[in-house]
Amino acid sequence: MKTVKAELIKETVKKMCIEANCNLPEDIYRCIRHGLSIEESSEGKKILSDLIENANYAKEQNMPICQDTGMAVFFVSVGQEVYIDGNLTEAINGGVRDGYEEGYLRKSVVIDPLRRVNTKDNTPAVIHYDIVPGDKIEITFAPKGFGSENMGGLKMLKPSDGEKGVMDFVVKTVEEAGPNPCPPIVVGVGIGGTMEKAALLAKKALTREADSKSEDEYYAAMEEELLHRINSLGIGPQGLGGRVTALGVNIETFPSHIAGLAVCVNIGCHVTRHLTKTL
Amino acid sequence: MINISSPFTLDDAKKLHAGDNVSISGDIYTGRDAAHKKMTELLSEGKKLPFDVKDQIIYYVGPCPCPPDKIIGSCGPTTSCRMDAYSPILLKEGLRGMIGKGYRSEEVINAMKEYGGVYFCATGGLGALISRSVVKKELVAFPELGTEAIFKLTVKDFPAVVAIDSWGNNLYNIGITKYRR
Ligand code: SF4
Numbered sequence: 001m002k003t004v005k006a007e008l009i010k011e012t013v014k015k016m017c018i019e020a021n022c023n024l025p026e027d028i029y030r031c032i033r034h035g036l037s038i039e040e041s042s043e044g045k046k047i048l049s050d051l052i053e054n055a056n057y058a059k060e061q062n063m064p065i066c067q068d069t070g071m072a073v074f075f076v077s078v079g080q081e082v083y084i085d086g087n088l089t090e091a092i093n094g095g096v097r098d099g100y101e102e103g104y105l106r107k108s109v110v111i112d113p114l115r116r117v118n119t120k121d122n123t124p125a126v127i128h129y130d131i132v133p134g135d136k137i138e139i140t141f142a143p144k145g146f147g148s149e150n151m152g153g154l155k156m157l158k159p160s161d162g163e164k165g166v167m168d169f170v171v172k173t174v175e176e177a178g179p180n181p182c183p184p185i186v187v188g189v190g191i192g193g194t195m196e197k198a199a200l201l202a203k204k205a206l207t208r209e210a211d212s213k214s215e216d217e218y219y220a221a222m223e224e225e226l227l228h229r230i231n232s233l234g235i236g237p238q239g240l241g242g243r244v245t246a247l248g249v250n251i252e253t254f255p256s257h258i259a260g261l262a263v264c265v266n267i268g269c270h271v272t273r274h275l276t277k278t279l
Numbered sequence: 280m281i282n283i284s285s286p287f288t289l290d291d292a293k294k295l296h297a298g299d300n301v302s303i304s305g306d307i308y309t310g311r312d313a314a315h316k317k318m319t320e321l322l323s324e325g326k327k328l329p330f331d332v333k334d335q336i337i338y339y340v341g342p343c344p345c346p347p348d349k350i351i352g353s354c355g356p357t358t359s360c361r362m363d364a365y366s367p368i369l370l371k372e373g374l375r376g377m378i379g380k381g382y383r384s385e386e387v388i389n390a391m392k393e394y395g396g397v398y399f400c401a402t403g404g405l406g407a408l409i410s411r412s413v414v415k416k417e418l419v420a421f422p423e424l425g426t427e428a429i430f431k432l433t434v435k436d437f438p439a440v441v442a443i444d445s446w447g448n449n450l451y452n453i454g455i456t457k458y459r460r
Contacts, residue, residue: 041458043440047402058353058407067343067353067406104344104352106426118425147358147380147403179451180358180381182403234459238402239381240440241454271404 002079002135004279006086009137012277013095016141017072018103020275021064024055027209028186028272031247034211035184035237044242048184051237051270062103066271069105070143072096072125075207079134089127092139097121108146128200140276142207148181148269154199157261166191166263167222171229173265174246179239184247186210186268187230191261193254198262201252206268207276210248223249286334287375289395295441297448301399303437307336307378308419311357313427315365322368329420329429333373336399339380341426343406351413351432353406356380359398363387370394378439382451392447399439400450412437 029052036048058065074092078084100107100122109123110116153173157165170189177185190201213220226249236242247270256262283291285305295301308330310318318328339359343352359379366377367390375396380403383391391398401409415433422428442450 041454043454050402050405050408054405054408057411061407063346063349063407063410064343064353065407066404067341067355068357069343104346106341106343106352108341108426120425150358178382178455179400179403180360182380232460234455234457236454236458238400239451239455240400240442241450241456241458243458269404 001081001083003083003085004137006084006088006091008279009084009088009091009139010095010098012139012279013092013141014099014102016139016275016277017096017099017105017143020141020273021069021103021105021143022062023059024065024271025274027211028247028270029055031210032184032270035244035247039237039242039244041236041240041242043240044237044244047237047240048244064105066145067106068108068145068147069100070145070273071109072122073142073144073203074125074127075130075140075142075204076127077130077132077138079132079136081135082137092125092127093123096123096125137279138276139279140207140274142274145269145271148185148267151177151181152202152264152266154195154262154264156195157263159259159261161261163222165261167226167229169263170226170265171233174230174267175233175235177267178235181267182269182271183235183239184237184244184270186272187226187246187249188266188268189249189251190264190266191251191253192256193262195262197254198264199266201254202264202266205250205252206266206272207274208250210250210272212250214251216253219251219253223251285336287336288334289375292375292395292397292445295397295444297441297444297450297453299441301439301441303336303439304435305433307338307432307434307437309340309342309430309432310337311339311341311427312361313424314421314429315362317421319365319368322372328372330431332369334375336376336378337369337374338378338432345416349410351410351416354410354413355406356401356403359383366390370396383443388443388447388449391443391445395445397441397445398443400442401437401439409437
């Protein structure tokens with residue numbers, strides 16, 4: 001048994017909140033730079049180079065890349081051989097509270113979805129736990145802005161809708177989102193499982209590098225085809241017209257039921273933040 | 280690049296066309312979901328607004344907290360469609376400009392045509408860079424709303440694009456149609 005103190009988890013989460021919000025991940029940098037080399041619209045090119053300048057400035061000043069520092073989403077894998085000394089969920093929320101305060105990050109969480117009063121410390125976080133073999137804790141932090149979160153969608157398709165049904169739904173969701181999720185976007189797609197499993201997969205897909213490929217060749221080809229279709233829509237950077245609507249499409253899947261074909265699209269913006277630390 | 284300053288009159292508005300790049304200097308007011316709700320509630324109760332919106336520009340933004348060595352934290356635009364329910368009422372009161380990102384509803388566009396309003400888009404997710412255009416920040420109303428309070432921002436060379444002009448020409452439609460395959 002390995003012991004990990006809750007206090008260490010809190011401290012780690014605090015630092016992750018600040019680091020992830022002020023430093024654009026390298027994969028997104030790469031994708032924007034690549035976008036700049038293929039964008040045809042001059043307005044679009046200007047926007048893409050502004051985005052790089054913005055990320056550089058944010059890093060240099062240690063200030064948030066975007067003012068929407070998001071709802072704090074975590075994927076936490078806890079090894080079975082780890083003993084946590086203290087309350088894990090409280091430690092994560094404590095880290096969020098401290099990180100959002102010390103890093104001058106925006107507090108965007110309301111305590112109730114309908115009686116909307118701000119909690120003033122950006123808690124509670126949305127935490128997805130997984131129990132895995134081993135003696136490590138892996139924490140992935142992916143703060144999510146709601147300009148993009150609001151534009152996702154989920155559909156329970158019929159198995160007969162097949163590959164075409166899935167792809168049409170993804171493209172339609174991106175098309176309807178238009179300029180709202182701050183394109184160029186990253187498209188997270190979850191296929192299979194149950195309704196909530198598909199939603200979770202779509203979010204998890206956004207924590208993969210935007211230019212990574214599915215390990216399954218069949219889905220890697222689908223990612224490529226979807227990217228091509230999405231970048232033919234003409235939406236472009238900020239939706240003002242252009243070639244680079246999406247930086248990447250990531251598909252995650254899970255076995256399903258004989259009667260079902262769930263598909264969920266979670267759109268990430270050009271500030272798709274994700275940071276992983278292992279304890 | 281067209282320079283714009285406040286107050287932003289009907290004459291100024293009529294000189295702008297969808298697709299124009301503009302640089303805004305002078306005073307603009309921040310306001311997003313909660314401030315819009317409060318402002319339109321005041322109007323429906325027959326009360327006065329916390330500032331006269333005539334010939335003014337509202338910027339849809341909820342900035343980050345301000346670090347001690349800065350004038351404002353990151354402050355890029357938020358999605359405008361959440362203000363669609365309120366904008367026609369403010370346009371009728373004389374509001375001339377709105378800065379945000381993303382689509383507007385038919386009702387807002389019709390009100391812009393009727394009263395002579397302009398919708399500018401700023402780049403979403405450019406909050407760190409945009410903060411450099413703000414030279415002064417002053418609280419105007421609703422401090423209890425925190426990041427959603429109304430502030431008067433004095434800006435210099437704030438970069439934006441005319442997304443929808445006062446005739447209803449819409450850059451989103453024009454741009455997307457042009458690059459669609
Ligand atoms: S969608 Fe992303 S880039 Fe746009 S405002 Fe929200 S967090 Fe920022």
